[in-house]
Amino acid sequence: MATPRIAPSMLSSDFANLASEAKRMVRCGADWLHMDIMDGHFVPNLTIGAPVIESLRKHTKAYLDCHLMVTNPLDYVEPLGKAGASGFTFHVEVSKDNWRELVRQIKLKGMRPGVSLKPGTPIEEVFPLVEAEDPVQMVLVMTVEPGFGGQKFMPEMMDKVRTLRKKYPSLDIEVDGGLGPSTIDLAASAGANCIVAGSSVFGAPDPAQVISLLRKTVENSQTKY
Numbered sequence: 001m002a003t004p005r006i007a008p009s010m011l012s013s014d015f016a017n018l019a020s021e022a023k024r025m026v027r028c029g030a031d032w033l034h035m036d037i038m039d040g041h042f043v044p045n046l047t048i049g050a051p052v053i054e055s056l057r058k059h060t061k062a063y064l065d066c067h068l069m070v071t072n073p074l075d076y077v078e079p080l081g082k083a084g085a086s087g088f089t090f091h092v093e094v095s096k097d098n099w100r101e102l103v104r105q106i107k108l109k110g111m112r113p114g115v116s117l118k119p120g121t122p123i124e125e126v127f128p129l130v131e132a133e134d135p136v137q138m139v140l141v142m143t144v145e146p147g148f149g150g151q152k153f154m155p156e157m158m159d160k161v162r163t164l165r166k167k168y169p170s171l172d173i174e175v176d177g178g179l180g181p182s183t184i185d186l187a188a189s190a191g192a193n194c195i196v197a198g199s200s201v202f203g204a205p206d207p208a209q210v211i212s213l214l215r216k217t218v219e220n221s222q223t224k225y
């Protein structure tokens with residue numbers, strides 16, 4: 001069975017106080033810290049890159065779950081590996097020709113490879129990456145159009161999660177976008193075990209309580225499928 005992982009999205013944190021925000025999330029019970037790396041090209045927003053990951057790494061030992069919303073993920077492998085990233089999740093839409101090389105390089109640099117897909121991308125596109133001789137270790141199902149925090153969860157994406165969970169019982173399946181107390185039931189019962197949550201955690205009066213609720217819902221659902 002896949003381990004539940006709650007990953008607050010640091011996109012919703014106060015970037016001017018990133019180190020203290022990261023430590024606060026770990027104290028609140030976060031398993032992973034989700035780092036949204038956007039290049040202003042693959043998505044119409046620009047966030048952080050390897051220099052910020054390197055700075056943050058000096059302040060925390062936490063698993064840094066990097067979500068690469070960039071057009072050329074291969075260019076980021078070496079700098080992010082050096083910076084201390086833990087997970088490296090690239091988008092299938094921009095890696096159709098080089099995903100094997102990407103996965104190889106990501107592992108070589110000591111990171112854990114994952115693949116993500118946008119809402120309009122069919123789930124079948126990630127099957128070869130999960131079934132490869134040298135496979136990705138996580139699939140991130142986007143539940144909003146990538147680019148911005150605070151958007152509305154798309155419940156129709158749960159078919160993708162159900163399909164994956166049925167096919168791959170122990171795979172890490174992450175969901176990202178619009179997750180919180182009102183949507184976690186749908187995602188957890190579909191089979192997601194890694195939950196990214198930005199605005200619902202950072203906007204809550206008690207983030208620890210939200211993180212705990214997300215985790216409990218995943219744990220309870222796992223006994224049912």
Ligand SMILES: O=C(CO)[C@H](O)[C@H](O)COP(=O)(O)O
Pocket residue numbers: 009011012034036067069144145146147148149150151176177178179196197198199200
């Ligand atoms: O990848 C992302 C956006 O592209 C973010 O991780 C995601 O949107 C999290 O924010 P929220 O929980 O507020 O939706």
Ligand SMILES: [Fe+2]
Pocket residue numbers: 009034035036067176196
């Ligand atoms: Fe993300």
